[in-house]
Amino acid sequence: MAPTGLEIPSLKGKVSDEEWAVRVDLAACYRLLVRYGWEDLTFTHITVRVPGAEDQFLINPYGLFFDEITASSLVKIDLQGRKIGDSPFPVNQAGFVIHSAIHGARHDARCVLHTHTVSGIAVSTQRAGLLPISQHAMSVIPSLGYHDFEGIATRDDEKPRLVADLGDHTHLILRNHGLLTVGETVADAFVAMYFLESSCAIQVRAQSGGGELIPVPKEVLDAAYAGPAQPRRRGETIWPGLLRRLDRSDPSYKD
Numbered sequence: 001m002a003p004t005g006l007e008i009p010s011l012k013g014k015v016s017d018e019e020w021a022v023r024v025d026l027a028a029c030y031r032l033l034v035r036y037g038w039e040d041l042t043f044t045h046i047t048v049r050v051p052g053a054e055d056q057f058l059i060n061p062y063g064l065f066f067d068e069i070t071a072s073s074l075v076k077i078d079l080q081g082r083k084i085g086d087s088p089f090p091v092n093q094a095g096f097v098i099h100s101a102i103h104g105a106r107h108d109a110r111c112v113l114h115t116h117t118v119s120g121i122a123v124s125t126q127r128a129g130l131l132p133i134s135q136h137a138m139s140v141i142p143s144l145g146y147h148d149f150e151g152i153a154t155r156d157d158e159k160p161r162l163v164a165d166l167g168d169h170t171h172l173i174l175r176n177h178g179l180l181t182v183g184e185t186v187a188d189a190f191v192a193m194y195f196l197e198s199s200c201a202i203q204v205r206a207q208s209g210g211g212e213l214i215p216v217p218k219e220v221l222d223a224a225y226a227g228p229a230q231p232r233r234r235g236e237t238i239w240p241g242l243l244r245r246l247d248r249s250d251p252s253y254k255d
Contacts, residue, residue, distance in 0.1 A: 018051035023071035040116035061089030101159035109182035149176035187235025
């Protein structure tokens with residue numbers, strides 16, 4: 001992966017150390033979406049709350065592809081999607097509707113990650129939703145909600161229904177639309193999306209084989225769902241390795 005070549009002044013030293021660390025993680029997350037094939041041109045967003053500022057968030061500069069995003073290019077916005085401070089980049093305010101609803105209702109949802117992947121959308125169109133046919137899916141389903149499609153998410157009146165459907169879950173399937181995860185950190189939201197996206201990809205591939213799917217026995221499902229919940233902070237051990245992988249190919253996300 002080649003450096004972006006965009007001339008973006010560095011904000012390192014111009015924002016707090018805490019904000020800079022979050023900027024680096026968020027920029028890395030955008031780059032990882034490209035690496036894993038989860039981007040949809042310039043559409044969809046990942047947002048994260050600015051440390052120490054509960055009503056301020058970082059979001060991608062609209063028009064930049066995800067593999068061009070750097071820590072300094074991320075735009076700071078308020079809960080209404082309005083830019084805070086100077087930035088040469090616009091913000092897709094309409095696309096922030098989903099994120100602002102969740103950030104406003106869930107204090108623990110410091111990071112919100114939304115994708116339009118082929119496998120995710122494919123499962124979102126299936127009436128039965130995500131099937132418990134894999135170990136990956138079984139780790140997701142206990143904390144999975146569904147939100148019915150109401151058209152392109154640009155209306156504020158949809159927010160209460162979206163928040164209610166997410167509830168206290170970590171994962172959400174937006175029917176006929178895509179996938180969404182939340183986390184206390186960027187790392188947690190990314191790892192949650194990894195398992196949700198992988199579950200959808202496994203399901204679509206299994207169904208495409210045309211053979212009869214093997215159901216997980218009810219007693220195994222019951223035991224799994226009754227046991228300890230999957231920890232929400234799974235990103236702590238995985239994230240450093242993902243950053244090392246990015247650093248080996250293109251560390252410019254840190255700029």
